[in-house]
Amino acid sequence: MLIGYARVSKSDGSQVLDLQIDRLIKAGVKEENIYSDKASGVKEDRLGLESCLKALREDDILVVWKLDRLGRNLKHLISTIDDLTQRKIGFKVLSGQGVNINTTTPSGKMVFSIFAALAEFERELIKERTIAGLKSARARGRKGGRKFKLTKAQVRLAQASMKNRDSSVSELCKELGITRPTLYRYVTPDGELREFGRMVLGVSFK
Numbered sequence: 001m002l003i004g005y006a007r008v009s010k011s012d013g014s015q016v017l018d019l020q021i022d023r024l025i026k027a028g029v030k031e032e033n034i035y036s037d038k039a040s041g042v043k044e045d046r047l048g049l050e051s052c053l054k055a056l057r058e059d060d061i062l063v064v065w066k067l068d069r070l071g072r073n074l075k076h077l078i079s080t081i082d083d084l085t086q087r088k089i090g091f092k093v094l095s096g097q098g099v100n101i102n103t104t105t106p107s108g109k110m111v112f113s114i115f116a117a118l119a120e121f122e123r124e125l126i127k128e129r130t131i132a133g134l135k136s137a138r139a140r141g142r143k144g145g146r147k148f149k150l151t152k153a154q155v156r157l158a159q160a161s162m163k164n165r166d167s168s169v170s171e172l173c174k175e176l177g178i179t180r181p182t183l184y185r186y187v188t189p190d191g192e193l194r195e196f197g198r199m200v201l202g203v204s205f206k
Contacts, residue, residue: 001060004029005052006036007069020065023094029063045180050169053080053189058088061104066096076181083188148200149178155186155197163191 004027006020017036024034035052039045049070056062062084064070071077081091081103090104102108150158154176161167169189173180186197193203 001057002027002029002033002063003052003056003060004034004063005049005070006034006065007046007048008038009040020069023065024063027063027092027094045170047170050189054165056084056087056089059090061090061092063092063094065094067093067101068096079184086188086192087190148196149182150176150186150196150200152201155193155200158183158187159191159193159197161191162187162189 004021004024006017006024008015008017008020015038017038021031021034021036025031035048035055037046037048052062067077071080084091085103090102092102092104092108093099100108158172158176161172162169169180169183173183176183184194186194186200188194193201197203
């Protein structure tokens, strides 16, 4: 099934979703399967995107008009698409700079792999600088290390809540006292454990 997502940056009526919705429908997405937001791309709380990601199932394809309609930044974009890939969900961009991204085709996967490689390169640079900073701090007598925001019980709660399609990510974050990006470091939108969640629960990586 094709699932569409559209977004405009302003909610005051000065921008409309019509162009994107028309393009999505022309690409084969049924209007009732299109989710949307009127919010800035950097805004964490996007209920339309949240509902869209929860509605997607294996073998579905998420379709967007342009690449920047989906991600807040490169890191968020890569993380979201990688999560879709892990769930065996395709991703397709209709126009703009990401038009060649279609993870259901070999060439589209290759284009996305280039984006992912750039993101990985950026992460490695950050990791390298972090390690160097910790070494420098230890040399000066200071200690540092990773502190987790969630306890084991909270990670289990997050898993159960995210597996429930009717749950609200915003309410869950408020209950746990964390932000949405922090939550997604522990679990995926469908409740699977991510790196931080596995580390808190002591679950080995496959």
